Amino acid sequence: MSEIHSRSSLRRVLGAALLLPAIFVLAGAAAPAPQAVAVDITKFAFTPKEITVAPGTKVTWTNHDETPHTVTASDKSFGSKGLDTDDRFEHVFASQGDFAYFCTVHPFMTGVVHVKKP
Numbered sequence: 001m002s003e004i005h006s007r008s009s010l011r012r013v014l015g016a017a018l019l020l021p022a023i024f025v026l027a028g029a030a031a032p033a034p035q036a037v038a039v040d041i042t043k044f045a046f047t048p049k050e051i052t053v054a055p056g057t058k059v060t061w062t063n064h065d066e067t068p069h070t071v072t073a074s075d076k077s078f079g080s081k082g083l084d085t086d087d088r089f090e091h092v093f094a095s096q097g098d099f100a101y102f103c104t105v106h107p108f109m110t111g112v113v114h115v116k117k118p
């Protein structure tokens, strides 16, 4: 009697164990595209230099250098003040397009944000 009971418990545990990976796979498939992306400003460079994001994504730049930098769009559609060490600048890219930007203090520092639907 007790043996039957314990077998059905075992089956229940095994069933749950088999279901778990399936739940993770479903959760992964349902996860929306990331809505926030980080760009580091380190050693006089934007890293990654080029990113591709979906419309509506918030991009955050963080200055890790000891030197002030800016994040300034070539078309002036967005722009930061001078960012000191550990300062951040955020911009939400609402519409599609290719947005080149640079640092006004060091114009050789350039980057591009490509905004397009996934």
Ligand SMILES: [Cu+2]
Pocket (backbone or CB within 6 Å): 044, 068, 069, 070, 103, 104, 105, 106, 109
């Ligand atoms: Cu700079």
